[in-house]
Amino acid sequence: MTFVDKIFYNQTAKKQSEKGGELILIKRVALLSIAITYVLIVFGGFVASSESGMGCGPEWPLCNGDVIPEMKGETLIEFAHRVIGFVLAVMSIILFIVIKKSGVHQKLKNAGRLMISLLAIQIIAGALVVLFDLPTIIVTFHLLVAMVFLFALLWIYRLSMPKRSRQSTHTQMGKLKTNIILLLVMIFITIGFGAYIKHQHYGIACGWLDCGNTLLPVTEAQIFQTIHRLLAVITAIYTILLTVWVGKSKYGKRIMKRFLLAAFIIFIQLFSGVITILTTISISWAVVHLALATALFMIVADIFILVMFDAPLFHVTSKKQIDEQPLSRI
Numbered sequence: 001m002t003f004v005d006k007i008f009y010n011q012t013a014k015k016q017s018e019k020g021g022e023l024i025l026i027k028r029v030a031l032l033s034i035a036i037t038y039v040l041i042v043f044g045g046f047v048a049s050s051e052s053g054m055g056c057g058p059e060w061p062l063c064n065g066d067v068i069p070e071m072k073g074e075t076l077i078e079f080a081h082r083v084i085g086f087v088l089a090v091m092s093i094i095l096f097i098v099i100k101k102s103g104v105h106q107k108l109k110n111a112g113r114l115m116i117s118l119l120a121i122q123i124i125a126g127a128l129v130v131l132f133d134l135p136t137i138i139v140t141f142h143l144l145v146a147m148v149f150l151f152a153l154l155w156i157y158r159l160s161m162p163k164r165s166r167q168s169t170h171t172q173m174g175k176l177k178t179n180i181i182l183l184l185v186m187i188f189i190t191i192g193f194g195a196y197i198k199h200q201h202y203g204i205a206c207g208w209l210d211c212g213n214t215l216l217p218v219t220e221a222q223i224f225q226t227i228h229r230l231l232a233v234i235t236a237i238y239t240i241l242l243t244v245w246v247g248k249s250k251y252g253k254r255i256m257k258r259f260l261l262a263a264f265i266i267f268i269q270l271f272s273g274v275i276t277i278l279t280t281i282s283i284s285w286a287v288v289h290l291a292l293a294t295a296l297f298m299i300v301a302d303i304f305i306l307v308m309f310d311a312p313l314f315h316v317t318s319k320k321q322i323d324e325q326p327l328s329r330i
């Protein structure tokens with residue numbers, strides 16, 4: 001190796017290890033942000049179920065006229081939700097800056113842009129929720145944006161990870177892609193209807209099986225509640241059928257494990273929905289119901305990312321190879 005080669009080699013190796021370090025940082029911050037977002041969504045459900053949403057009054061960013069309010073009752077609950085939201089916003093901005101400065105792959109930058117735009121929308125929606133005294137449409141929108149935000153973080157996380165298996169060469173990848181898009185959309189819509197009936201207080205307009213004297217809904221509240229239940233059952237059957245099909249079609253362990261988990265969660269989710277109604281919407285069951293819905297969305301979103309984007313930027317077969325990737329791949 002000549003002197004010039006050595007310098008070039010050292011510089012390339014240095015740049016590569018810097019990029020590797022940045023990717024590890026992105027991965028860690030993304031993972032932490034995913035965990036905080038999950039907690040924030042579920043805690044948001046608790047804020048709504050305990051009717052603490054106006055605990056800071058119709059004010060934002062101040063809380064009852066103060067930066068730090070008197071910590072008690074519903075004020076404490078709503079303020080805690082805002083503090084977690086603030087921590088998440090700071091983390092997301094840091095994540096965005098690291099991605100932008102690192103000059104890593106374009107896909108990662110796109111995911112970063114999506115994430116930060118959703119954060120901005122979410123902050124505005126959160127403010128509108130309190131300023132306009134919890135309008136159902138905006139609260140529902142707020143939850144749905146939170147789900148897409150979670151999706152963007154998952155995408156960033158997956159893009160910053162090394163891939164240990166080769167690109168899938170399964171002949172029916174197109175079929176799986178179509179099904180996973182449909183499943184994710186169905187879960188998303190079911191979540192939207194769930195949030196809508198919750199905030200309209202339509203939750204017990206019908207029982208878990210029928211609507212009073214009849215199976216068919218009549219009033220608006222009954223219709224919306226029934227759509228949520230029906231969509232949920234159709235989505236659950238679809239998930240279980242897909243899981244069986246994926247198992248038979250041998251799409252690989254990574255996909256199979258996630259489908260099995262999704263099928264398991266949706267099965268418990270149906271029960272939690274029934275119990276939520278039977279307990280005339282007990283706060284704890286309503287929160288469990290949201291926690292499971294969010295977990296379900298995350299798992300299916302993760303399958304979506306793996307299947308649609310074949311996410312990770314690196315193609316490696318062993319841990320050692322992560323450090324040996326040519327810069328051009330990064």
Ligand code: HEM
Nearest residue numbers: 045190191194195198203208232269270273274286290293
């Ligand atoms: C795929 C399955 C399901 C998903 C993804 C799902 C999702 C959701 C979500 C996200 C909410 C709003 C929670 C919140 O904002 O705190 C909700 C509310 C609700 N869901 Fe479901 N759900 C499913 C199945 C069911 C089933 C099978 C039933 C009834 C048999 C049911 C009954 C309810 C009720 C009554 C509410 C309102 C709870 C409240 O007022 O706090 N859900 N659902």
